[in-house]
Amino acid sequence: MDEVDQRLISALRHDARASLSDLALTLGVSRTTVRGRIERLRRSGDIVGFTVVLKGDAARDPVRGLMMIGIEGRGTDRILRQLNGLSSVRATHTTNGRWDVIVEIGTPTLEEFDEVLARIRRFDGIAHSETNLLLSTRKSAN
Structure with a gap:
């Protein structure tokens, strides 16, 4: 290319x-x-498709964010199962570098978003995390 x-x-x-x-x-x-x-x-296969972003896609989760998670030990599979079981988790991604997992979270309110973060931080094996709120979406893969 x-x-x-x-x-x-x-x-x-x-x-x-x-x-x-x-x-x-x-x-x-x-x-x-x-x-x-x-x-x-x-x-x-470099371009696999084209997409449309609908207003409803962005409105579904008024509060959205990415949570980067560092995991201690070998608990990644267990933690991924726990994360994927949460209704507010839209996607989970394993990665390399400082963070082991990146989680896409969406909720109706900031309070619910905070509750989800607190719940995830209590998972056994999570060593540290960092969360960024998404302010706007220019393009989505959905």
Whole structure:
């Protein structure tokens, strides 16, 4: 994937409905080049689909956040099962680096969000955590 492909993907992330003409103008290439690159990126699996973000998707959970969790010992599988059993947990991701797990949380109110955080922090094996509230969503994979 070269720099033009990366710029194309960036433009599509910003507006997946942009016309081929607009994309060509933005990238400084022909419409034929844009069409060919999109098709090649789809065939190679680099682009797996396009999506729409509905107002209802963002309104479902007025309070949303990401909780990064550090786990001590070998309790990751158990903790993931506990997390996935919580109705406010929208997704769990294992990762590398400082944090072992990143949890996407959504609740109707800030008070409920705080209750979920407190409950998760009490799970046996959680060594430390950090939480960030999501203020707005520009694009969602849903």
